[in-house]
Amino acid sequence: MTATVSFADLGLADPLLRAIAETGYTAPTPIQAQAIPQVLKGGDLLAAAQTGTGKTAGFTLPILHLLMQNTPALKKPGRPRCLIMTPTRELTAQVAESVQTYGKHTPLTSMVMFGGVNINPQISALRKPVDILVATPGRLLDHCGQKTVDLSGVEILVLDEADRMLDMGFIRDIRKVLALLPKQRQNLLFSATFSDEIRSLARGVLNNPGEVSVTPRNTATELVTQTVHLIEQHNKRDLISHIIRESGWHQVLVFTRTKHGANRLAEKLVKDGLTAAAIHGNKSQAARTRALAGFKDGKVAVLVATDIAARGLDIDQLPQVVNFELPNVPEDYVHRIGRTGRAGATGAAVSLVDSSEIKLLKGIERVIGKTIERRPVEGWTPPAGNSAATYERGERDEDNRQPRRQGAPRGGNRNGGGNAEHRPSRPGQGPRQTPAARGDRPANGHRPDRGQAQSPRSAEGNGRPSGRPAGAGRPAGSNRPAGAPRAALLGK
Ligand code: AMP
Numbered sequence: 356m357t358a359t360v361s362f363a364d365l366g367l368a369d370p371l372l373r374a375i376a377e378t379g380y381t382a383p384t385p386i387q388a389q390a391i392p393q394v395l396k397g398g399d400l401l402a403a404a405q406t407g408t409g410k411t412a413g414f415t416l417p418i419l420h421l422l423m424q425n426t427p428a429l430k431k432p433g434r435p436r437c438l439i440m441t442p443t444r445e446l447t448a449q450v451a452e453s454v455q456t457y458g459k460h461t462p463l464t465s466m467v468m469f470g471g472v473n474i475n476p477q478i479s480a481l482r483k484p485v486d487i488l489v490a491t492p493g494r495l496l497d498h499c500g501q502k503t504v505d506l507s508g509v510e511i512l513v514l515d516e517a518d519r520m521l522d523m524g525f526i527r528d529i530r531k532v533l534a535l536l537p538k539q540r541q542n543l544l545f546s547a548t549f550s551d552e553i554r555s556l557a558r559g560v561l562n563n564p565g566e567v568s569v570t571p572r573n574t575a576t577e578l579v580t581q582t583v584h585l586i587e588q589h590n591k592r593d594l595i596s597h598i599i600r601e602s603g604w605h606q607v608l609v610f611t612r613t614k615h616g617a618n619r620l621a622e623k624l625v626k627d628g629l630t631a632a633a634i635h636g637n638k639s640q641a642a643r644t645r646a647l648a649g650f651k652d653g654k655v656a657v658l659v660a661t662d663i664a665a666r667g668l669d670i671d672q673l674p675q676v677v678n679f680e681l682p683n684v685p686e687d688y689v690h691r692i693g694r695t696g697r698a699g700a701t702g703a704a705v706s707l708v709d710s711s712e713i714k715l716l717k718g719i720e721r722v723i724g725k726t727i728e729r730r731p732v733e734g735w736t737p738p739a740g741n742s743a744a745t746y747e748r749g750e751r752d753e754d755n756r757q758p759r760r761q762g763a764p765r766g767g768n769r770n771g772g773g774n775a776e777h778r779p780s781r782p783g784q785g786p787r788q789t790p791a792a793r794g795d796r797p798a799n800g801h802r803p804d805r806g807q808a809q810s811p812r813s814a815e816g817n818g819r820p821s822g823r824p825a826g827a828g829r830p831a832g833s834n835r836p837a838g839a840p841r842a843a844l845l846g847k
Pocket residue numbers: 380381382383384387405406407408409410411412669671697698
């Protein structure tokens with residue numbers, strides 16, 4: 356699909372082509388091949404693309420081109436010409452890094468702005484002309500309130516990961532920012548999913564947009580080897596520690612539902628002799644940056660993260676992802692495992708599933724259109740736990756509920772193709788094997804409703820759905836985090 360188009364064919368200016376060549380990209384990704392010409396034409400754009408598709412270059416490159424073509428004679432300080440809004444500090448830093456990378460041979464300037472760090476360096480930076488501002492909405496509004504930034508010169512607006520911004524409760528902040536922008540401008544909206552809320556936002560922001568969509572959003576699932584280990588919640592920490600030590604994984608991203616759960620797991624892994632760090636919203640920006648940098652340069656083998664903290668992390672060729680708990684929303688599973696298997700590389704995703712999570716597992720399998728292999732763990736015996744029959748019964752109960760759900764909008768294969776496996780209606784049929792059939796003994800003895808075996812919602816703390824963790828309403832943001840090496844943030 357990409358083979359026939361080159362970056363030069365897209366009409367990008369020479370300084371950009373040079374920067375692209377230096378990054379080593381040989382051809383545009385599908386989202387780039389589609390989005391770049393549309394943005395260069397100057398119209399609005401609605402793009403369905405998620406992290407890992409190359410979407411950042413898809414909007415950054417044509418924006419740099421357009422801004423270079425129409426440089427005003429006089430640039431005012433603190434009055435950006437392009438505003439890119441993103442949901443999280445990490446994504447903001449990464450997008451800003453991309454702007455720098457692709458724009459390094461141009462005279463354009465950029466700055467990054469997010470909360471949680473001292474505002475003064477940002478105020479100083481805004482005393483100079485800035486062409487491109489990459490910001491989280493909360494800190495941006497703080498600056499607007501203090502009149503340290505002037506948004507009246509914005510020619511191009513990008514809402515990146517718009518679905519995440521809405522999930523995180525930014526809609527009011529976004530609307531406040533929109534009210535400060537000039538009416539005449541180009542608008543680009545990127546989102547992995549298109550809920551009614553996103554469509555309504557798009558209607559309000561975009562003017563007769565072109566639409567681009569990269570291959571169905573769940574294709575990441577095809578590149579990634581996925582397995583499930585059926586295991587009681589209270590044995591998961593031991594098991595994951597065992598798996599990581601035995602397999603010698605050197606770079607694994609582990610998702611937990613809660614911040615507390617992330618901390619406890621990281622502590623346990625460290626106690627077991629592994630290098631591990633937790634990254635979540637309660638950590639200081641410096642701690643998050645340090646953990647991420649350590650993970651990227653190989654000093655930290657295991658990064659334990661909540662969904663929000665991990666969102667938008669761009670870590671090239673991440674070989675392993677572990678779902679310590681399944682997310683409540685199947686699409687989050689797809690996001691999580693999409694961190695491996697990028698740019699054509701293959702990856703592996705392992706999920707630890709407690710009997711109370713079987714329902715979530717079935718929901719995920721409906722969305723990805725296939726059954727994930729249940730696999731026993733070699734050489735590990737759980738101290739005590741559920742019998743394999745508990746899991747079989749749970750699976751059977753869920754399967755039997757299937758027919759009632761099949762008409763539901765989320766049911767079925769979202770890959771859009773006709774080649775998805777048929778889900779067997781009963782355990783033992785089709786490619787999947789039950790724990791018993793495979794000789795798997797996930798646990799013995801414990802009842803799932805007893806002892807430490809807790810539901811994943813209640814097990815570690817806040818019990819919130821994964822998309823809206825406590826305190827996620829406004830991730831604070833800044834200029835580049837103090838002392839954060841830019842290169843480390845991008846992992847290029
Ligand atoms: P993104 O979806 O923007 O987060 O990008 C995901 C990853 O793809 C980043 O590591 C980029 O450096 C990389 N990337 C972007 N464009 C290309 C390309 N044309 N060829 C290869 N890798 C790319």
